[in-house]
Amino acid sequence: MKLSRRSLLKYSIATAALASGGAWLVSPASIDFKPMPRLTLKPQYQQVFWYLIPAFLEGAVASDDVARKQHVLANIDQAFSILEPHTQAELNQLLEILASRGGWLLLSAGAAQLSELSIAQRLLLLQQWQRHYLQLLRQAYQGLHELITAAWYGDPTAWPELAYQLPVQARGLVND
Amino acid sequence: MIKDIIAEGLASGWQHIDGASQQGEQELDCDVLIVGSGAGGGISAQVLSQAGLKVIVVDEGPLKSSQDFKLQERQAYPDLYQESAARKTKDKAISIFQGRCVGGSTTVNWTTSLRTPEPTLQHWQQRWSFRELHSKSLAPYFQKAEQLLGISPWLNTNQNNALLAKGCEALNWPYQAIPRNVKQCWDLGYCGMGCPTNAKQSMLVTTIPAALNAGATLLSRFRVKALQFSNDAITGAQLQALDSKQRANGAKVNIHARQVVLSAGAIGSPAVLLRSKVPDPYQLVGKRTFLHPSVMSGAVFEQAVNSHQGAPQSVYSDHFVWRDGSDGECGYKLEVPPVHPILLATKISGFGQFHSDMMQQINHLQVTIALLRDGFNEQSIGGQVQLRDDGSPVLDYPISDFVWRGARRALLSMAELQFAAGAKQVFPLHEQSRLVSSWPQAKTMIEQLPMQALATRLASAHVMGGCAMGGDEQTSLVDEEGNYRWLDGLSVIDGSVFPTSLGANPQLSIYAMALRNAELLAKRLQA
Numbered sequence: 001m002k003l004s005r006r007s008l009l010k011y012s013i014a015t016a017a018l019a020s021g022g023a024w025l026v027s028p029a030s031i032d033f034k035p036m037p038r039l040t041l042k043p044q045y046q047q048v049f050w051y052l053i054p055a056f057l058e059g060a061v062a063s064d065d066v067a068r069k070q071h072v073l074a075n076i077d078q079a080f081s082i083l084e085p086h087t088q089a090e091l092n093q094l095l096e097i098l099a100s101r102g103g104w105l106l107l108s109a110g111a112a113q114l115s116e117l118s119i120a121q122r123l124l125l126l127q128q129w130q131r132h133y134l135q136l137l138r139q140a141y142q143g144l145h146e147l148i149t150a151a152w153y154g155d156p157t158a159w160p161e162l163a164y165q166l167p168v169q170a171r172g173l174v175n176d
Numbered sequence: 177m178i179k180d181i182i183a184e185g186l187a188s189g190w191q192h193i194d195g196a197s198q199q200g201e202q203e204l205d206c207d208v209l210i211v212g213s214g215a216g217g218g219i220s221a222q223v224l225s226q227a228g229l230k231v232i233v234v235d236e237g238p239l240k241s242s243q244d245f246k247l248q249e250r251q252a253y254p255d256l257y258q259e260s261a262a263r264k265t266k267d268k269a270i271s272i273f274q275g276r277c278v279g280g281s282t283t284v285n286w287t288t289s290l291r292t293p294e295p296t297l298q299h300w301q302q303r304w305s306f307r308e309l310h311s312k313s314l315a316p317y318f319q320k321a322e323q324l325l326g327i328s329p330w331l332n333t334n335q336n337n338a339l340l341a342k343g344c345e346a347l348n349w350p351y352q353a354i355p356r357n358v359k360q361c362w363d364l365g366y367c368g369m370g371c372p373t374n375a376k377q378s379m380l381v382t383t384i385p386a387a388l389n390a391g392a393t394l395l396s397r398f399r400v401k402a403l404q405f406s407n408d409a410i411t412g413a414q415l416q417a418l419d420s421k422q423r424a425n426g427a428k429v430n431i432h433a434r435q436v437v438l439s440a441g442a443i444g445s446p447a448v449l450l451r452s453k454v455p456d457p458y459q460l461v462g463k464r465t466f467l468h469p470s471v472m473s474g475a476v477f478e479q480a481v482n483s484h485q486g487a488p489q490s491v492y493s494d495h496f497v498w499r500d501g502s503d504g505e506c507g508y509k510l511e512v513p514p515v516h517p518i519l520l521a522t523k524i525s526g527f528g529q530f531h532s533d534m535m536q537q538i539n540h541l542q543v544t545i546a547l548l549r550d551g552f553n554e555q556s557i558g559g560q561v562q563l564r565d566d567g568s569p570v571l572d573y574p575i576s577d578f579v580w581r582g583a584r585r586a587l588l589s590m591a592e593l594q595f596a597a598g599a600k601q602v603f604p605l606h607e608q609s610r611l612v613s614s615w616p617q618a619k620t621m622i623e624q625l626p627m628q629a630l631a632t633r634l635a636s637a638h639v640m641g642g643c644a645m646g647g648d649e650q651t652s653l654v655d656e657e658g659n660y661r662w663l664d665g666l667s668v669i670d671g672s673v674f675p676t677s678l679g680a681n682p683q684l685s686i687y688a689m690a691l692r693n694a695e696l697l698a699k700r701l702q703a
Binding site: 158 | 268536629
């Protein structure tokens with residue numbers, strides 16, 4: 001069955017309404033996530049990123065590195081706030097699906113709650129989305145990939161580990 | 177200390193209105209309203225204002241100057257690019273990089289300045305009934321633009337470009353030096369984030385200051401809501417002011433003009449026409465909009481390459497562009513892009529440890545791109561600009577089998593080239609790709625990769641077409657002088673008039689055609 005974007009959204013939202021909404025993601029095991037105040041992103045959306053950041057950025061941002069994950073999350077929030085309204089709307093739809101029980105069950109093919117998945121399980125899920133036959137899931141994967149990887153690697157904090165630096169002769173030009 | 181051309185100009189009395197500080201509603205009058213300040217709009221602004229006409233130039237992006245350019249993608253992309261450099265085709269399969277600032281894409285492009293290829297001009301004559309525009313008639317305008325903008329071949333190649341040349345030499349593929357529009361360039365390598373030294377001869381530091389010095393008025397952060405017309409003639413336009421986040425802030429300006437020059441680029445110009453519901457009897461607005469869809473290939477070298485340093489593009493190869501004739505199989509041009517962290521992180525496929533390992537190799541990566549030449553074959557008809565519910569444009573660009581065949585051949589050529597240049601490993605940017613260590617391995621893998629939207633990574637910095645020029649009113653919207661066929665007082669002077677893609681980076685083609693058509697327009701308006 002080919003699932004159109006519209007019908008997927010409709011199905012997911014309906015299923016989410018029957019379930020317990022975004023709150024279900026906050027499982028007892030989820031003790032390391034506390035929504036960051038002053039961010040534009042809703043707490044349940046922050047939580048989706050919280051668990052996907054160390055998967056997309058494995059090798060750069062460790063699962064137990066709370067400070068670095070918070071840093072990336074704040075950068076995502078900043079990037080999100082300046083996206084075009086239509087892009088924000090699409091991302092909100094995606095995050096709503098991921099944060100809802102019904103949507104998650106649909107997109108994760110029945111996997112456990114995101115907060116309970118090991119890093120290995122999260123990586124497997126990303127691989128499924130990356131190569132999924134549904135174009136919608138590949139779109140979602142690439143959208144998240146772009147936002148999360150840009151949020152980390154666009155930050156000068158990440159550059160020393162890459163040995164990337166601005167040109168020496170430009171230092172006087174770019175200092176505020 | 178770098179001279180701040182913009183700050184000095186504003187202090188000297190340039191007329192500039194920033195939409196972000198605008199309130200209420202006001203009326204302005206001019207002879208010519210120019211929509212857009214990039215390659216087409218910038219040239220038109222200088223020519224028309226220096227001809228003594230009262231000119232208003234409007235751009236939806238902000239006015240920035242050299243001291244705003246801090247060499248950081250996280251600042252430059254939201255400040256200077258359409259949709260924060262995250263613009264995509266409708267199905268999100270192709271990333272589109274376009275400028276959105278005063279100077280347009282010329283403020284952020286990589287300076288490559290090539291004349292329109294001869295086979296392209298010949299194709300336009302044969303297929304699109306061009307009579308006046310050909311290499312001979314355009315030659316003086318190419319020369320003038322080259323002189324005005326300091327365009328000459330750049331011979332100081334960085335390693336990224338040098339490895340493209342080395343691979344070509346090893347395989348006996350011809351390659352050439354790239355002319356760039358720079359004067360006293362510091363060779364920093366950050367052209368895509370705005371030039372902090374004013375070396376790049378973009379419209380921001382050349383034609384726009386010239387126009388303002390000649391008395392033109394600049395409106396930045398204003399979006400054209402719709403053109404206004406009556407009895408098949410243009411009367412002006414309604415503008416919305418935008419705040420610092422590019423959102424409409426409620427302020428408005430109504431402009432009365434006897435002529436509008438549409439120079440908003442190949443997505444923006446059709447969008448203005450669609451929003452304005454202009455007469456279009458053959459339903460051509462926004463159709464045949466072209467990219468150079470580009471596939472990419474990364475190669476890991478033992479030695480440091482440092483592809484972020486030095487002129488981004490200084491060598492190219494056209495070996496595969498016209499090999500099967502202009503209307504034969506999809507040709508492709510080989511170039512290199514600069515490799516900065518966000519650009520690499522978002523375009524390199526994969527995630528997790530693999531992705532971070534590739535990022536760790538940033539200084540050892542050579543990246544080659546192949547720009548696919550679309551629009552010359554009846555199987556390649558490009559895309560269509562459409563409007564979303566909020567009036568913003570989106571490019572629907574289904575990728576034809578014809579283009580996909582070209583994409584696979586291009587991935588093969590790039591891998592062959594990179595191994596010939598001494599690459600240790602090659603990684604074609606595809607979601608099902610892996611690092612391979614030899615050309616035979618690469619060939620086997622690439623031949624099996626599914627060529628599919630959102631699997632093969634595609635990007636483009638070139639958008640053309642959507643307001644096709646030509647000699648036949650049933651297939652073209654504007655004549656060879658850029659006059660819109662169905663409204664008096666409306667001209668289109670930008671890359672949207674190209675009836676196909678170019679097979680070359682577009683800025684110099686736009687400059688030359690804009691010089692010609694703006695001069696002809698100035699004469700008509702002065703008559």
